[in-house]
Amino acid sequence: MNSRFRDTSEQDRPLAPRARRWPLLLGGGALIVITAIALGTGGRLRQALSADAAVSAARLGIATVRVGPLTRDVAGEGRVVAAQSPTLYAQGGGTATLLVKAGDPVRQGQVLARVDSPELTNRLAQERSNVDALRADLARAEVDARQQTAALHSAYENARIDHQTAQNDLARQTQAFEAGATARMQVDRAQDALAKAKLALDQAASLRGLKTDSLKLDVQAKHSALARQQLLVADLERQVAELQVRSPVDGQVGQLFVADRTNVTRDARLLSVIDLSALEVQMQVAESFARELQPGMPGEISGGSAAGQRWAGQVSSVSPEVVNGEVAARLRFAGAQPEQLRQNQRLSVRVLLDRRDQVLGVARGSFVDEGGGSHAYVVRDGVAEKVAIRLGARSLERVEVLSGLKAGDRVVISGADNFKGADRVLIAD
Template structure:
């Protein structure tokens, strides 16, 4: 039995011969290589002309533009009392404290008492000396009046004697003219008058000199008394200040001694904080401190809410530089916030200058490198070293005076990787 199987010959179709495409692919590859070579030719030439190459990821680049320039100083400040007097002992002795730290006090309130036997005894002695000098002055005044009366009496007697001598001479002269007496009597009367005149002149001069001397004695006693009274008054003031009183309304700050301590003169006792006049103190770098001046506007922010802001004015700038910084204080331009507390931290910003149209660029490390005398400008993927002149500087921008134009792209940080090269390729 013959069995026939059907094949697939009827389903098969002859295929056309495959065209050879490798020449086309080869030609396209040549064209592509040529195009890449043309496009990369400039890049290669740049790479060959550059001194080195640095990855762009290691750099920060900014564009030079005309924009407002605000120069300010910002930092953290702390609330301090504008007045925080420290009270000292006016004499040595035992101190009795009448308040505790944190107690509210009023102006004139007694905060502590100093028991100083030395000052008390000295005051008693000086007062006794005042009484003695006052008695001496009274005695000198009485003696001056007595001697003045005696001198006046002597003068009056001399004047009467002079008048008597004049009258006697007149009578003797009339009698001589009438022939009732001898000429000798007239001459005796003349001598007596001359003697009386001399006695009167001496009495008058002595009265004047003695009166001046007595006045000087009294004035000396008065001066001694006044001087002693001043000494006593000064001791009275010191004794009164042994009761230490608060100079302001405020709060007791720090106690420097314990109660019933024995202290020396001028020892620190306690401090009082005037909470009605608070200021904000900030530390400013020495380079910015030279431009700070009292009266400059500022802004204070912080407190219980981040949105709280207050206008302020620079009240004082310390003349002393400590660790490269200067302490500056701002007072509130308006009403003082009530929620502030001593040593509370706040943000402070002081406006130094603001100009609207300034050619500048974002501030970066290039400002400090080389003294800000050069910058790297990016052109066609290569950073070129260009001489520049910089002007005013703020925290985020720096003014460009020459060397750059608006639209230039400048490497503002990472230039330390260039190592001073004139041209550096920036690799993507």
């Protein structure tokens, strides 16, 4: 069988192996592409290689620096409050009796509460009794002064008469001596008697003057003591009268701080009264803006029952206390007060701080507060570069740029925290 069938060994020829060219072609194509990219975007590539990090543009907020008006204002929600809302206190310790309820309308001078203070009432009665005693002492001193004054006057008149008698006697003795009807001794005795009468008269006059001044001082001291006691009684009467708590204004009873028939101490809060005739709008302002608010600044109040209602306002006061990073400011109505307003009603408030035209500025963003607004990231050719800046006036929407930026610059206003403080960051599309 092997001799009948021949194999194909004589027909087979060994072929030379074919060279593999596709790796060379692939490498050459890649080299061509890389060369083209390097030649076409060489600057972009160098910037990418020099960047410290890369952040997607979708995670950033970018604004353009422009020249335009800058309006600095403070806007927020306010609530209607009473310009006058006095709180009434107990002027003495005792039992407080309330004569009104919360929400009752009241008139000025109306008795709202009464405090029964037995201690103060008893003290007033005692001091009034002291007034009566001092008044009696004064009357007694005046009577005694009149009596002593009369006695001194009588002594003085007697001394004056004795002096006049001594003068007459001396004159008679002198005439008799000159006529030879009496001796010289009688004239000398008459002269001695006149000298004694003169001395007694001078003493009576001096004593009357001194004693009269002393009596006047005693009476004046009694008068002063009585006046002092009367002032004390008047003050106690005022305190007792103030135990009846009266409304200082026309308005409405606000809040009751104690229950009826409660024992209270002196200066304890009893109730508050709301004067609804003078209303203001109170708003909370961030501490950063509050330092620029001043009484008298113009404002605008809007809201009310009908849409679109607006009223001119004016800042009336700014609280000196900061609470939770905010300050309370109040605005009064510049014109007539709207009649439809109610206590605690919500209104929109806007206060104009400043307005300037042609200001180089950019939209406000997180870069204003981060680092104190000393630097910002400017986007140029797809790379955000950190530059030093100086900011000026700030509003809720825009900030003034004093240096470091120019019109047309694109600034990262939000999302810069993703840069981690890097100086150059690639912005990936």
